[in-house]
Amino acid sequence: QKEVEQNSGPLSVPEGAIASLNCTYSDRVSQSFFWYRQYSGKSPELIMSIYSNGDKEDGRFTAQLNKASQYVSLLIRDSQPSDSATYLCAVNAIQTGANNLFFGTGTRLTVIP
Amino acid sequence: GAGVSQTPSNKVTEKGKYVELRCDPISGHTALYWYRQSLGQGPEFLIYFQGTGAADDSGLPNDRFFAVRPEGSVSTLKIQRTERGDSAVYLCASSPGTWYEQFFGPGTRLTVL
Numbered sequence: 001q002k003e004v005e006q007n008s009g010p011l012s013v014p015e016g017a018i019a020s021l022n023c024t025y026s027d028r029v030s031q032s033f034f035w036y037r038q039y040s041g042k043s044p045e046l047i048m049s050i051y052s053n054g055d056k057e058d059g060r061f062t063a064q065l066n067k068a069s070q071y072v073s074l075l076i077r078d079s080q081p082s083d084s085a086t087y088l089c090a091v092n093a094i095q096t097g098a099n100n101l102f103f104g105t106g107t108r109l110t111v112i113p
Numbered sequence: 114g115a116g117v118s119q120t121p122s123n124k125v126t127e128k129g130k131y132v133e134l135r136c137d138p139i140s141g142h143t144a145l146y147w148y149r150q151s152l153g154q155g156p157e158f159l160i161y162f163q164g165t166g167a168a169d170d171s172g173l174p175n176d177r178f179f180a181v182r183p184e185g186s187v188s189t190l191k192i193q194r195t196e197r198g199d200s201a202v203y204l205c206a207s208s209p210g211t212w213y214e215q216f217f218g219p220g221t222r223l224t225v226l
Contacts, residue, residue, distance in 0.1 A: 043204055043217045088155050099211045100146060100169060103155025
């Protein structure tokens with residue numbers, strides 16, 4: 001049974017702080033990892049993808065992957081109130097050959113002005 | 114360019130009725146995925162198409178659910194004899210190929226009374 005685990009939160013940070021979101025996964029053969037942002041009542045929006053161990057930076061966002069620990073995280077620097085949303089971690093199901101994604105339940109982030 | 118589109122945005126039906134949900138993927142995307150998202154949960158995989166064929170339908174919950182993609186572009190998810198438990202947001206995603214990032218449409222909110 002593939003599982004993706006996230007702390008459901010809510011996580012509250014002050015504006016300008018760093019928000020740290022964490023995710024663990026159970027399937028050792030997973031190869032692709034994604035972070036989606038979902039505003040209330042909207043669909044998921046892809047913000048980061050990472051495939052190799054280490055860090056990947058894109059603007060204020062940094063994704064970190066550690067396959068040995070089966071851990072992936074998302075850091076948001078200089079958090080803004082507009083970052084307030086639910087962040088979904090997704091992992092691909094490589095064994096099916098179809099790349100369908102398994103999602104965590106999401107972490108709700110609130111950035112306090 | 115245009116993103117993934119889904120129609121209708123909302124669908125209210127009565128228990129036992131038949132419904133069809135439509136997805137129009139990003140132009141040129143060969144892979145198309147259907148997911149279902151219940152309140153407070155991450156999206157749950159239903160079915161994946163590569164071209165016209167269903168490459169993986171392991172996520173369909175039972176034989177009341179069926180999906181087609183006859184010309185390799187637009188897809189229709191069909192639900193027979195709807196049940197109240199089918200109420201959820203049905204999300205469609207597309208990608209340029211099997212191992213690429215997936216982009217979601219706005220979803221169809223299905224309510225079964």
